[in-house]
Amino acid sequence: MENSLKYIEENKKRYLEELFELLSIPSISALAEHAADTRKAAEWLRSHLERIRMENCKIMETKGHPVVYADYIKDSTKPTVLIYGHYDVQSPDPLEDWESEPFEPTTRDGNIYARGVADDKGQLFTHLKALEAIMQTSGNLPVNVKFLFEGEEEVGSENLDEFIKENIELLRADVCLISDSHALSETQPMMEYGLRGIIYMQLDLSTMPKDVHSGTYGGNVPNANFELVKILNKLKNLDTQEVLVPRFYESVRSIEETEKLDLQNSKITDETILEETGAKEIIGVDGFSVAEREGARPTLDINGMHGGYTGEGPKTIIPAKASAKVSMRLVPNQTVAEITEKFTSYVKSLVPSYVNLEIKSLSSGEPLLMGKENEFFKKAETAFEQTFGNKPVYELAGGSIPITATLKTLLGIDSILMGFGLPDDGLHSPNEKLSVEMFYKGIKTSLLFFESFRK
Amino acid sequence: MENSLKYIEENKKRYLEELFELLSIPSISALAEHAADTRKAAEWLRSHLERIRMENCKIMETKGHPVVYADYIKDSTKPTVLIYGHYDVQSPDPLEDWESEPFEPTTRDGNIYARGVADDKGQLFTHLKALEAIMQTSGNLPVNVKFLFEGEEEVGSENLDEFIKENIELLRADVCLISDSHALSETQPMMEYGLRGIIYMQLDLSTMPKDVHSGTYGGNVPNANFELVKILNKLKNLDTQEVLVPRFYESVRSIEETEKLDLQNSKITDETILEETGAKEIIGVDGFSVAEREGARPTLDINGMHGGYTGEGPKTIIPAKASAKVSMRLVPNQTVAEITEKFTSYVKSLVPSYVNLEIKSLSSGEPLLMGKENEFFKKAETAFEQTFGNKPVYELAGGSIPITATLKTLLGIDSILMGFGLPDDGLHSPNEKLSVEMFYKGIKTSLLFFESFRK
Numbered sequence: 047m048e049n050s051l052k053y054i055e056e057n058k059k060r061y062l063e064e065l066f067e068l069l070s071i072p073s074i075s076a077l078a079e080h081a082a083d084t085r086k087a088a089e090w091l092r093s094h095l096e097r098i099r100m101e102n103c104k105i106m107e108t109k110g111h112p113v114v115y116a117d118y119i120k121d122s123t124k125p126t127v128l129i130y131g132h133y134d135v136q137s138p139d140p141l142e143d144w145e146s147e148p149f150e151p152t153t154r155d156g157n158i159y160a161r162g163v164a165d166d167k168g169q170l171f172t173h174l175k176a177l178e179a180i181m182q183t184s185g186n187l188p189v190n191v192k193f194l195f196e197g198e199e200e201v202g203s204e205n206l207d208e209f210i211k212e213n214i215e216l217l218r219a220d221v222c223l224i225s226d227s228h229a230l231s232e233t234q235p236m237m238e239y240g241l242r243g244i245i246y247m248q249l250d251l252s253t254m255p256k257d258v259h260s261g262t263y264g265g266n267v268p269n270a271n272f273e274l275v276k277i278l279n280k281l282k283n284l285d286t287q288e289v290l291v292p293r294f295y296e297s298v299r300s301i302e303e304t305e306k307l308d309l310q311n312s313k314i315t316d317e318t319i320l321e322e323t324g325a326k327e328i329i330g331v332d333g334f335s336v337a338e339r340e341g342a343r344p345t346l347d348i349n350g351m352h353g354g355y356t357g358e359g360p361k362t363i364i365p366a367k368a369s370a371k372v373s374m375r376l377v378p379n380q381t382v383a384e385i386t387e388k389f390t391s392y393v394k395s396l397v398p399s400y401v402n403l404e405i406k407s408l409s410s411g412e413p414l415l416m417g418k419e420n421e422f423f424k425k426a427e428t429a430f431e432q433t434f435g436n437k438p439v440y441e442l443a444g445g446s447i448p449i450t451a452t453l454k455t456l457l458g459i460d461s462i463l464m465g466f467g468l469p470d471d472g473l474h475s476p477n478e479k480l481s482v483e484m485f486y487k488g489i490k491t492s493l494l495f496f497e498s499f500r501k
Numbered sequence: 502m503e504n505s506l507k508y509i510e511e512n513k514k515r516y517l518e519e520l521f522e523l524l525s526i527p528s529i530s531a532l533a534e535h536a537a538d539t540r541k542a543a544e545w546l547r548s549h550l551e552r553i554r555m556e557n558c559k560i561m562e563t564k565g566h567p568v569v570y571a572d573y574i575k576d577s578t579k580p581t582v583l584i585y586g587h588y589d590v591q592s593p594d595p596l597e598d599w600e601s602e603p604f605e606p607t608t609r610d611g612n613i614y615a616r617g618v619a620d621d622k623g624q625l626f627t628h629l630k631a632l633e634a635i636m637q638t639s640g641n642l643p644v645n646v647k648f649l650f651e652g653e654e655e656v657g658s659e660n661l662d663e664f665i666k667e668n669i670e671l672l673r674a675d676v677c678l679i680s681d682s683h684a685l686s687e688t689q690p691m692m693e694y695g696l697r698g699i700i701y702m703q704l705d706l707s708t709m710p711k712d713v714h715s716g717t718y719g720g721n722v723p724n725a726n727f728e729l730v731k732i733l734n735k736l737k738n739l740d741t742q743e744v745l746v747p748r749f750y751e752s753v754r755s756i757e758e759t760e761k762l763d764l765q766n767s768k769i770t771d772e773t774i775l776e777e778t779g780a781k782e783i784i785g786v787d788g789f790s791v792a793e794r795e796g797a798r799p800t801l802d803i804n805g806m807h808g809g810y811t812g813e814g815p816k817t818i819i820p821a822k823a824s825a826k827v828s829m830r831l832v833p834n835q836t837v838a839e840i841t842e843k844f845t846s847y848v849k850s851l852v853p854s855y856v857n858l859e860i861k862s863l864s865s866g867e868p869l870l871m872g873k874e875n876e877f878f879k880k881a882e883t884a885f886e887q888t889f890g891n892k893p894v895y896e897l898a899g900g901s902i903p904i905t906a907t908l909k910t911l912l913g914i915d916s917i918l919m920g921f922g923l924p925d926d927g928l929h930s931p932n933e934k935l936s937v938e939m940f941y942k943g944i945k946t947s948l949l950f951f952e953s954f955r956k
Contacts, residue, residue: 076812076813076814076815076816077812077813078813136816137810137812137816139810139812143711200816201814201815202814202815242716242719244716244817246815246817253780253781254778254779254780255779256598256779256927256930256931257929257930258777258778258929258930259899259900259928259929259930260802260804260828260830261697261699261830261898261899261900261901262795262899262900262924262928263774263777263778263795263899264795264800264802264830264899265742265785265786265794265795265798265799265800265830265899266774266783266784266785266791266794266795267774267778267780267783267784268780268782268784269802269803271733271802271803271804271805271806271825272733272737272739272802272803273739275730275733275734275803275806276734276739278726278727278730279730279731279734282727284727284728284731287720319718319721319722322713322718323709323713323718323722324709324710324711325708325709325722325723325855326708326854326855327723327854327855328721328722329721329722329723329855330720330721331720336721339720339721340717340718340719340720340721343720344720345719345720347715347719347724347726347727347819348724348726348727348730348808348809348820349715349726349809349810349815349816349817349818349819349820350726350808350809350810350811350816350818350820351726351730351806351807351808351809351811351823352806352807352808352811353803353805353806353807354803354804354805354806354826355592355804355805355826356805356806356807356824356826357531357532357592357594358531358532358533359530359531359656359657359863359864360531360656360657360701360804360826360828360863360864361531361591361592361655361804361805361826361929362699362701362804362828362900362901362929363804363805363929363930364802364804365803365804365805368806369811370726371809371810371811371815371816373715373815373817375715375716375719375720399781399782400780400781400782400784408814408815409814409815443716444714444716444717444718444719444720445714445716445717445817446716446817469717472711473714473717474712474713474714474816474817474818475711475712475713475714475818476711
């Protein structure tokens with residue numbers, strides 16, 4: 047192990063250069079014009095897995111962007127770790143807010159800046175570099191591994207469940223390892239034992255076949271913007287922040303007292319959130335801490351809305367069409383089917399007869415709770431403590447990693463969330479970053495985790 | 502006069518070809534990238550005025566797009582008619598909804614299709630062609646004329662008031678003639694004796710410096726879209742359609758009984774509006790007819806709104822910024838200053854301390870009521886009746902032509918609104934059109950109006 051740690055130290059610079067290559071590929075899965083780039087990132091990873099001497103490295107097709115698979119299986123008496131990551135990234139817009147180009151990675155003040163560096167290219171890469179170090183110094187791995195890198199995480203992993211169903215035997219493992227989350231600081235690791243689910247809906251509303259002149263018709267015909275505003279306004283009570291979809295909270299799991307204490311230690315406070323987001327005030331439902339609201343309570347947001355003329359200057363129209371993207375974060379024991387039904391029937395009940403409204407689901411994922419007593423969870427805890435000098439604190443994640451729920455259902459396995467980002471990395475925002483220090487600590491933690499399987 | 506009517510008949514085809522030249526210039530005043538095109542349209546008109554032997558033809562600069570001026574003044578005992586029009590056009594978006602290119606004029610089913618053909622290039626051109634016919638057949642004009650063609654009507658005529666103030670003597674006239682409105686049908690002319698005013702505001706709201714991840718922060722920080730929705734929802738009661746700005750209706754002039762009867766004859770009915778707009782229901786304040794609501798009642802619309810991610814697929818952000826364009830149509834005796842103050846202070850009162858909101862005015866114009874007893878009004882009535890075979894009906898216009906209020910204030914003159922469009926021309930919408938028949942009837946009406954000044 048001393049040798050492999052030394053190997054990492056000696057190859058630090060090259061590791062970073064390799065990561066920059068991957069970051070330079072604009073693999074924006076949501077945009078059709080970047081489909082070829084997305085495939086290029088998959089191919090880069092496949093080829094890199096081969097280079098670090100993994101086996102059966104291949105691109106596997108789905109109905110959307112492909113999956114990258116590889117494995118290294120030598121000893122059936124040892125457990126198998128399935129390493130999941132995603133090579134696709136969010137759209138970088140608004141481009142004008144980036145200080146450096148999103149797909150020209152650069153290092154500034156101890157951070158790597160690039161779209162996808164924290165979410166998720168930089169994080170998944172830590173495991174490849176840890177395994178390379180072990181292979182180069184020991185000639186083999188202390189555990190069996192499989193790789194599953196997808197290219198559709200940022201668009202809701204639409205085809206992943208199908209892929210897993212069709213490849214259950216290929217993917218069978220004892221645990222899944224995912225690095226797509228964050229520590230609290232460069233010295234304080236954090237482990238998430240639960241994840242929120244998500245339902246992401248698109249609402250498309252129209253009141254007329256086309257926009258009309260607001261002078262000629264103002265006062266007599268329905269305005270699509272106003273009709274959309276009326277519906278959106280009834281989704282949440284902004285005074286209490288409570289979601290107004292009837293029976294939305296009905297199946298929400300209550301938090302246990304021991305969990306409340308754990309969450310108090312998570313160091314997510316009003317102050318950290320205000321600092322990270324720049325908001326002036328915490329706005330949430332009374333009676334819960336920010337950590338509880340983030341991980342243990344469901345919520346609803348309007349992620350986007352658009353209607354009418356939004357260019358320069360005035361345009362005197364009454365808009366005929368308006369759209370909104372509305373997503374809900376779910377917690378155990380809410381289900382996607384239950385909340386989709388409640389949301390859809392509520393929204394439909396709000397629509398007057400002179401308005402056309404189409405509702406469609408853009409993506410969804412079930413919420414999940416994992417076992418802290420699991421042996422793999424404990425090994426990860428130890429690797430974190432050895433690397434960071436502090437035991438991890440526990441959190442319930444506010445985000446959603448839909449694959450964790452799928453793996454639980456289809457393969458019966460838990461996922462270990464080993465996050466190497468930091469809370470202010472700016473995921474999905476301009477100037478996304480990953481601390482260089484955290485990148486190297488990630489590689490070391492991964493190495494210690496894998497080495498812990500050596501007899 | 503027989504000769505000039507014959508001249509029009511003989512030159513019909515060329516008249517249309519010349520109009521097509523003007524329509525081909527994409528003089529979209531709202532878009533900076535079309536500034537050169539906008540000037541090109543001004544230059545085209547200046548040169549055309551020269552060609553039809555008007556005098557002092559010139560481009561006059563403003564802080565924005567220029568004014569085209571010309572005149573023909575030969576007899577100080579005769580009245581002077583100031584002919585106003587605008588050579589700028591609305592943006593043609595959404596482009597995909599056009600059946601033919603917006604700046605490649607074409608004739609289909611008896612209509613000319615092109616952006617700006619009805620609003621206002623085709624209409625202002627009728628007067629040039631009438632005057633050309635008179636000049637070519639009589640060698641002089643029976644009345645003095647001045648031309649004022651502006652390039653900023655579609656962006657609120659921002660610099661026109663200033664221009665008029667600085668050129669009061671140059672522009673002094675006895676009446677203003679404006680063709681920027683419509684008849685009811687190809688056989689039923691209509692004359693507007695009042696115009697609504699307008700206030701067009703931009704609201705820019707922010708809750709954080711940048712978008713944040715909706716998983717990590719959902720439930721704890723303010724969503725700019727929701728905050729904007731809350732404000733917009735309080736601008737109008739969608740059940741009664743009443744504007745909720747306090748004391749908004751306080752100074753609205755009551756409609757006289759004779760006017761109610763005139764407006765009943767205007768033939769604007771629920772059915773015509775439903776047919777023209779394609780809306781499923783008339784949505785307006787109870788107790789008023791559609792004609793009254795269009796011209797004699799103020800209203801408020803959200804012309805555009807935007808916030809967060811509105812591209813393809815899902816993006817899991819909580820938006821930091823959201824914007825809306827909100828305009829109000831004013832009627833006598835509301836004033837721009839009064840309603841701006843009431844709107845602004847109301848909106849500010851709705852904004853919580855954790856939200857930043859900027860409100861700015863994009864354009865405005867006072868409402869106006871004109872005298873039906875005026876001699877010019879009567880001459881126009883007669884010209885209409887002679888051309889169309891029917892007396893015009895009276896209407897109060899729902900739209901706004903801010904210059905009419907400025908001319909009343911600064912020059913003390915009324916404006917005659919001689920509209921040659923039709924109600925379904927699709928101003929500001931895709932597939933804007935002008936009936937070929939109405940274009941020629943416009944030229945004839947204009948000719949009869951000018952000839953009525955001959956002793």
